[in-house]
Amino acid sequence: MTMRILYGVSPNDIPSFDTSRLRAEFLIEGLFASGRIEFAYTHIDRMVVGAACPAETPLSFGDGSDVGTPLFFTAREMGIANLGNAGRITVDGQDFALGNRDILYIGRGAEQITLASDDPAKPARFYMNSVPAGRDIPHRLITRDDAKPLDLGEDNRSNKRRLRMYIHPEVAPSCLLLMGITDLAPGSVWNTMPPHLHERRMEAYCYFDLADADRVIHLMGRPDETRNLIAANGDVVLSPAWSIHMGAGTGPYAFVWGMTGENQAYTDVDPVPVADLK
Template identity: 60%
Template sequence: MFSETRYSTSPKDIPHFTNERLREEFLIESLFIPDQLQMVYSHIDRMIVGGYLAVEKTGDISDGSAVGTPGFFDAREMGIVNLGGTGTVVVDENTYIVEHRDVVYVGRETKSVRMSSKDPSNPAAFYMNSVPAGYPVPSALIRQADSKPVTMGDEEHANKRTLRMYIHPEVSPSCLLLMGITEPAPGSIWNTEPPHVHERRMEAYVYFNMAPEDRVMHFMGEPSQIRNIVVADRQAVLSPAWSIHMGAGTGPYCFVWGMTGENKAYNDVQPVAVKDLL
């Protein structure tokens, strides 16, 4: 099932990494291959990052042998975000029509998930985050209209953006998974200002709605040793709890953020002033 396995990395190693090594450890370049389920298992809080570009075939997630359980969801939950055209997600007996930027939450003890497209010429692109879960929560469809938007930043600093919460205690519950979508306003390029760390939660991102020629400069690392990864459309980045996150795009873009760890509280975030970055 897994196309790759990624292992945890010490922050002390990062200053010695080449750009190639940094990308090998933290960037996931090929998540959306037509009709192929792509799953990357990360030992950073055991998050699985996946993608399925549904063209002609239906993607199925049910077998748990790769995670050591009879069923994939015996001890896991998942969030599925549609980054493409209209799709269908069937969670056991529940069928959800999933539009662009809608999210499906899949709870622990689910037996199977099947994903397909309405129109192969405009295929659904399903992006997935799956994490261990201690108890079951009912599966749900969270439409973009049902998400909770929060506007941050300002035009003067080119960081005005809207963060939408989907899988979140204020919108739709889960065990430990959090997911949402952030979109910079027209003319703004920076996201997640000021940068921050949260020692009790890791995070994963996938950037999307980018032109082929554009890139996001994704900054990561400890505040005293920041590094950057150049990211293209529909590529994902793993971010350990010790790492900052900050990005700037050469054109319009959005990103899905997914988190898991000790808690789901946002009040333990530790901001880092830009003037203190090195």
């Protein structure tokens, strides 16, 4: 297991960043490595993002040395989304079977997590978001059918999509984590419209189900000082509270969104008219 550290920056720093610096601060590549667990810790609301792709041998974690606590979950909660084939997760002896687009919520106090693929030739691809937690909430599997769907967008604006809420007060409670998956309708490319800010929450986007040749052009930055990141399959973009976020793909794709901050009010956002972007 490895843990990268990202410190975050002020919006006033962005005008001086070249492409390499922007990618180093906000784009996380290479998380999905076969037979490994990879984590990245960001000081943006202290979220940890990670991935595990178990092959022949299950993968385990639980030690808290990288986060400064006896156990990883001494003061944290986590959501784990399966973006691949069938797999299973064992939490302190309790087994959960995850199909594609199922999410497991793990509450504070868990000790040992083991991740495995049902068929190593067709591995699971587990994507993780973890944030600090101040109370104990039971572990819970939220299947794709359990999630709350919201149909958004319009065909003629190329932004029609189905957003599914998984870890959310209306579906499965948590302390501070929100997590869900959005799938775009055939022919749509924009993942959110209009762009918006939520000053009281940060967000992480994990783009997946892209073909090797395709990319998502992710727009970020202050509304009057926008920048872009070119994201490939499995890349994660960190979006601070001060940054807009929206993107368009060159081909079909989906994304996992995870949020944390002062509240869990999904509608606590400040839309930004496209005409105001610069």
